[in-house]
Amino acid sequence: MSRDPITQAMAALHASQRGFDQSQAVPFTDFLQLLRAHPERLIRNVHQVFHDMVTTYVGQGFDEYPEDPESINFIGYDFRRLFVENTDQPFFADRIFANRFMNMIDAFRGGAQQNKIFMFEGPPGCGKSIFLNNLLRRFEDYAASEAGQRYEVVWRLDRQVLGEHFDADGQPVLDRLAALLENASESGGLRDVADAHRFAPRQTFVEVPCPSHDNPILMVPKDQRPAFFDLLFENDEFKWNLSYNKEYDWVFRDTPCTICSSLYQALLHKLGDPDRVFSMIHARPYQMDRRLGEGISVFNPGDRTARTTVVSNPLLQRRISALLQDSNQVRYLFSRYARTNNGIYALMDLKGHNKDRLFELHNIISDGVHKVDEIEERVNSLFLGVMNPEDNKNVHGFQSLTDRIEFISISYVLDSATEVEIYKNIFGNHIEDNFLPRVLENFARVIISSRLNEKSPALLEWIGDPRKYRLYCDENLHLLKMTIYTGLIPAWLDEDDRRNFTAKRRRKIIAEAETEGHVGFSGRDAIDIFHDLYSAHARDDQFITMDTLCGYFVKARPDLAKQLPAGFLDSLRRMYNYQILQEVKESLYYYNEDQIARDLMNYMFALNYETGTTAVCGFTGEKLEITGAFLSAIEDRLLGTGARETRRQEFRDATQREYTSRTLTQEIMVEGRDIRETQLFADLHKRYVFHLKEKVLEPFLKNANFRRALKDYGTEDFRTYDKRIRGDVTFLITNLSDRFGYTEMGAREMCIYVVDNDIAAEFHA
Numbered sequence: 001m002s003r004d005p006i007t008q009a010m011a012a013l014h015a016s017q018r019g020f021d022q023s024q025a026v027p028f029t030d031f032l033q034l035l036r037a038h039p040e041r042l043i044r045n046v047h048q049v050f051h052d053m054v055t056t057y058v059g060q061g062f063d064e065y066p067e068d069p070e071s072i073n074f075i076g077y078d079f080r081r082l083f084v085e086n087t088d089q090p091f092f093a094d095r096i097f098a099n100r101f102m103n104m105i106d107a108f109r110g111g112a113q114q115n116k117i118f119m120f121e122g123p124p125g126c127g128k129s130i131f132l133n134n135l136l137r138r139f140e141d142y143a144a145s146e147a148g149q150r151y152e153v154v155w156r157l158d159r160q161v162l163g164e165h166f167d168a169d170g171q172p173v174l175d176r177l178a179a180l181l182e183n184a185s186e187s188g189g190l191r192d193v194a195d196a197h198r199f200a201p202r203q204t205f206v207e208v209p210c211p212s213h214d215n216p217i218l219m220v221p222k223d224q225r226p227a228f229f230d231l232l233f234e235n236d237e238f239k240w241n242l243s244y245n246k247e248y249d250w251v252f253r254d255t256p257c258t259i260c261s262s263l264y265q266a267l268l269h270k271l272g273d274p275d276r277v278f279s280m281i282h283a284r285p286y287q288m289d290r291r292l293g294e295g296i297s298v299f300n301p302g303d304r305t306a307r308t309t310v311v312s313n314p315l316l317q318r319r320i321s322a323l324l325q326d327s328n329q330v331r332y333l334f335s336r337y338a339r340t341n342n343g344i345y346a347l348m349d350l351k352g353h354n355k356d357r358l359f360e361l362h363n364i365i366s367d368g369v370h371k372v373d374e375i376e377e378r379v380n381s382l383f384l385g386v387m388n389p390e391d392n393k394n395v396h397g398f399q400s401l402t403d404r405i406e407f408i409s410i411s412y413v414l415d416s417a418t419e420v421e422i423y424k425n426i427f428g429n430h431i432e433d434n435f436l437p438r439v440l441e442n443f444a445r446v447i448i449s450s451r452l453n454e455k456s457p458a459l460l461e462w463i464g465d466p467r468k469y470r471l472y473c474d475e476n477l478h479l480l481k482m483t484i485y486t487g488l489i490p491a492w493l494d495e496d497d498r499r500n501f502t503a504k505r506r507r508k509i510i511a512e513a514e515t516e517g518h519v520g521f522s523g524r525d526a527i528d529i530f531h532d533l534y535s536a537h538a539r540d541d542q543f544i545t546m547d548t549l550c551g552y553f554v555k556a557r558p559d560l561a562k563q564l565p566a567g568f569l570d571s572l573r574r575m576y577n578y579q580i581l582q583e584v585k586e587s588l589y590y591y592n593e594d595q596i597a598r599d600l601m602n603y604m605f606a607l608n609y610e611t612g613t614t615a616v617c618g619f620t621g622e623k624l625e626i627t628g629a630f631l632s633a634i635e636d637r638l639l640g641t642g643a644r645e646t647r648r649q650e651f652r653d654a655t656q657r658e659y660t661s662r663t664l665t666q667e668i669m670v671e672g673r674d675i676r677e678t679q680l681f682a683d684l685h686k687r688y689v690f691h692l693k694e695k696v697l698e699p700f701l702k703n704a705n706f707r708r709a710l711k712d713y714g715t716e717d718f719r720t721y722d723k724r725i726r727g728d729v730t731f732l733i734t735n736l737s738d739r740f741g742y743t744e745m746g747a748r749e750m751c752i753y754v755v756d757n758d759i760a761a762e763f764h765a
């Protein structure tokens, strides 16, 4: 008979939870073993753990221009694991914010960032609360993982050693009573209720957790630490870093909390032997729990401040006093700040009660200590907050306060790639299929244009007169700025400007972002606008094109267009036209590598025959009708269309001579080369490419048949065009699909747009 479902379910649960009890405390000497095995992991303050958490989730980052000597390390970071995956609501960091954030995090490793409040300041709808929530959640995850583990002090006061009287069960009467009472009492806090379970029968010690989550290494008396660590660790790189790197200063500087210090002193006094004191010191994993306020606390403006700022535990106090037989030596008193010592204390918004909290925090940070009754408590936490710019008035004007606060701007998204990611995340990746390539990103650019400052002194100082780029960029250089914010350098910059794009200039341009993204369409606005456009125009048989996009803003929603910089839509369309023309050029040229080879081989072969004859080419296997027109068509790309008949004849003779005297007899027959590896082929190829690049758009400009064939591509009528044109059109469409992400239908539609709007002529100077 099979076991009943309840037993089975419980057994499965039991198996899944085995080994998950991290709360196991180990004696101090065992902790030292762990310390020797994992010194980098276990000797970290909260700033260092936070740094490691972020770099673990974010990784190295990606630089598009690794060889650029003027690089300012403005690189692409992948924040998906930190802010997007496994979250209730994702947060999208644009490249600007990502770099700002990573620079802040970099400084954490060095250990110089204590005694500061990091305040993220951004407008409503920029996602700053989501940012903070996701960040804290990741921190909690990381702290619970092996990579994020640290230890904290827990005392086990041995009753036998301290000479307490035991009853027949081996448990003091007082304690049994205390444990019972404590379960029903609120004053001890949740963690202490959990601790109460440890006072089960036969418990031979009183457990006193350090409320400040002190790292056990701090229990080594300060003046002894250099010698102690010198003996403990091998002479390796870590020891060197510990001794000489600033980031480890705190290891030699910080003191344990007053409870731990006074317990240590009292026990040493009573027992007279440090070994016996250390035998009562244990270490257990520091477990963070945001909901309990252990290690992480987040305060909302509406959260009332505690009636009393001092936390005590009278029952534990009584027990400690009884063991030490002196009620005044150790006072188990601490503040709420102790619970987030070595952890994170965060303010969600600077309104309501959080204003008071900020001022209180400021006093603590300025002095480094604060009073709990008459006891001084030290707090080393990571202080974080988010705020609206309008709440600045609560902070600014208090010089001493602003000195301690580091403001980090968090804005609406300023880079188009990230903005597109947001739409995809909300509406699904498939939305892209409804847009012609580049058009979705252009929608994002329209949204972003409303968020930028009108003028950019840094760009104007660099570019001078923006009108020189009027074919690709708007007068305010917003399109240039957006490209730079996305981490790219536009290909259309002239050589001088490219050269003058120095590190200093780059820093100035990126610095302008500090004051941008605080006005214009918010994140929520953008999503609403996108939804409006998408639901009105997304169809299975029809793409959203630049015409759709511009029409939407100009005709359907002039109310939105008013919020855009003047002339921006026109400039955006010009830049788009320029870009797709580049795609067309490259696609026409690219396919010709194969075509070029075939043309050249056929040409070299055909020259050995009289005109008017037919022959099968020995290289390509194609059946050639060798006529003057056949040769001229290829010569148009070797000599240019303007070449006279005599020049053509001369060229044919010279080429044929070279072919028979060297190419065929020497290189192919004697040296065994492939025709494509011969000198003649290389020379002809160079000529062909030169003329091809010059003339690549000619079919668009001069050949009405080509343009009509484009429109008829995919229809019955397409078959009526001559072979060459059909070949050219098919290769163009195929390359646009393969190289630039068009569907066949999309590529055709884009080409028709190029033809109908005469875009080749627009850029044909």
Ligand SMILES: [Zn+2]
Binding pocket: 153, 210, 211, 212, 213, 214, 256, 257, 258, 259, 260, 261
């Ligand atoms: Zn302590």
